[in-house]
Amino acid sequence: MSEPQSRNNSAKQARPVSGRQSSQSVKNTNVPSRGGSGNLSASRGGSGVRDLASKEEEYKKLNAELEAKTANLVAEAEEVLRGQESALSKSRLLDNINSEEFLKEFDDDITGPNENTETSPKPSSRPSSKMTNQVRPLSTNQNRAQSKTKRPISAKSRPRSTKSNIGDDVAVPDETFMTDFKNFSLQNTVANIEGQLDSGDLPLDEDDDVLPQAAADMGTEATIRFLKAKLRVMQEEVDRLSQECNKKDEANSGLSSRIKELEDERGRLHRTNASQQSQMDKYKKIAEEARSKSESTEGQLAAVRKELDQLKRQQKQQTTSQSATEVRLNRALEEIEKYKEQLSRHKSSSKESTEQERKRLDQLVSDNKRLEKQKNELMAGFKKQLKLIDVLKRQKMHIEAAKMLSFSEEEFVKALEWGS
Incomplete structure (x- = not known):
């Protein structure tokens, strides 16, 4: 009033x-x-x-x-x-990551020392996406058995052949990357999800489309690094949203x-x-x-x-x-x-x-x-990223096993030729 x-x-x-x-x-x-x-x-x-x-x-x-x-x-x-x-x-932290620039910097770091030391051209160190799709595991039981029995071989203990360049098609992780990966903050989370995969609680999704189109021809090591950075950013965003x-x-x-x-x-x-x-x-x-x-x-x-x-x-x-x-x-x-x-x-x-x-x-x-x-959608994407990391680890183990198998076959053929 x-x-x-x-x-x-x-x-x-x-x-x-x-x-x-x-x-x-x-x-x-x-x-x-x-x-x-x-x-x-x-x-x-x-x-x-x-x-x-x-x-x-x-x-x-x-x-x-x-x-x-x-x-x-x-x-x-x-x-x-x-x-x-x-x-x-x-703006989200994931939107600030440019995948093309990240891959370009990674290629410069890898190809820089190789161009200074080698004069002859070598095949690309990144396998194609078709090869990665062919090497994917067929069943979860085989993946579990191989993950329990096989371990990745370090770069120092790998034998190299002078006549063939099979090792050039596979990206070899260095010691600094392995130590960084072991000390990664989400190691416990990855171990828990691997345990769930071994027990059969989480089904594998082979049709996940997580990598961008520019990263289709990227090597396994570069893919793991890219996914590791992306996973860390997603974890920070989940914490912020919570x-x-x-x-x-x-x-x-x-x-x-x-x-x-x-x-x-x-x-x-x-x-x-x-x-x-x-x-x-x-x-x-x-x-x-x-x-x-x-x-x-x-x-x-x-x-x-x-x-x-x-x-x-x-x-x-x-x-x-x-x-x-x-x-x-x-x-x-x-x-x-x-x-x-x-x-x-x-x-x-x-x-x-x-x-x-x-x-x-x-x-x-x-x-x-x-x-x-x-929040639930972000957690679902986080789980898919962890599944893809596990699949890439197993693909890497299969590629290394195939390389060792081909090397042993060549030695066996040579031994037969010498015996004859």
């Missing part, structure tokens, strides 16, 4: 009070001792109206406080929504508790409103009783006119003052009706605010579900 309206209401409330006081003073001076009970009831009615006006002002203050608290709650909900939008609009989800859950719990407090306060205000309404009814009854008593005083004044002709002027003054009090009482009743209308308006506005708060709460719940869904 604006300041001029409050001033007008206070002026309206002050006018009937002053009129009642003047009428009471006239009655006290002019009415004999027989009308003392009527004056006491009129004074009680005036004090009741003043109490009603003071309680109405208190109720207005409580409504203003409730509106301020609802505005603060709406502002906090908007801040939470903005935080969620900003979190979703942030922290953000925890923060959003804490904010939602705080908002829910705040909403409960506001609902409790609203119920308390409704109860005070009901008590105010009952008090207004009581004051109406008191005003009606005062009116009836004033009519009885008029009868008494008529009897006094017949008995005392000298008090005619005083009786006329009493009647005029009585009519003025009736007019002022009517004005007070009109003001009470206006206050009733204002109370009904405040009730409707409070209902609308509660509906808006419920809608915003439903929106926050839907946003939380969407974030949980994104």
Whole structure:
């Protein structure tokens, strides 16, 4: 409510009070001792109206406080929504990785020393994607058996042939890479997933499309390095998203508790409103009783006119003052009706605010579900990456075994030729 309206209401409330006081003073001076009970009831009615006006002002203050608290709650909900939008609009760490630049740098690191030391051209050190697809394992049981019985051979213990260049088609890991891979932070996670693969809990998915198109002809070592970097970035992103989800859950719990407090306060205000309404009814009854008593005083004044002709002027003054009090009482009743209308308006506005708060709460719940869904999708991609790493390890072991087998066959043929 604006300041001029409050001033007008206070002026309206002050006018009937002053009129009642003047009428009471006239009655006290002019009415004999027989009308003392009527004056006491009129004074009680005036004090009741003043109490009603003071309680109405208190109720207005409580409504203003409730509106301020609802505005603060709406502002906090908007801040939470903005935080969620900003979190979703942030660029992911995986988007910052350029696979072509990563592969180019890796090729420069590998081919640089080879070009300085060798003069004759050699075949490419990265096997084609068709070969990798042909060397993939056919069944999970064979993979498990080979992973338990076979171990990768180090670069120092591998025999090299002078007549054939079979070893040039396979990327040989150096000692620094092996030590980095052993000290990798996700080693325990990979070991757990390998255990699940051995027990048959996680099925192998041979149709995973994780590598980009530029990395199709990349060697196994480069693929493992690329997937290792990508896996580390995905782990960091999963940690960041989990922290953000925890923060959003804490904010939602705080908002829910705040909403409960506001609902409790609203119920308390409704109860005070009901008590105010009952008090207004009581004051109406008191005003009606005062009116009836004033009519009885008029009868008494008529009897006094017949008995005392000298008090005619005083009786006329009493009647005029009585009519003025009736007019002022009517004005007070009109003001009470206006206050009733204002109370009904405040009730409707409070209902609308509660509906808006419920809608915003439903929106926050839907946003939380969407974030949980994104988290589950990231975890599924993480598991697929780990499966692909395991498949590449086994492919590497198969390639090394095939190379050793071809080398042993050549020696066996040479031995047969020498024997013949």
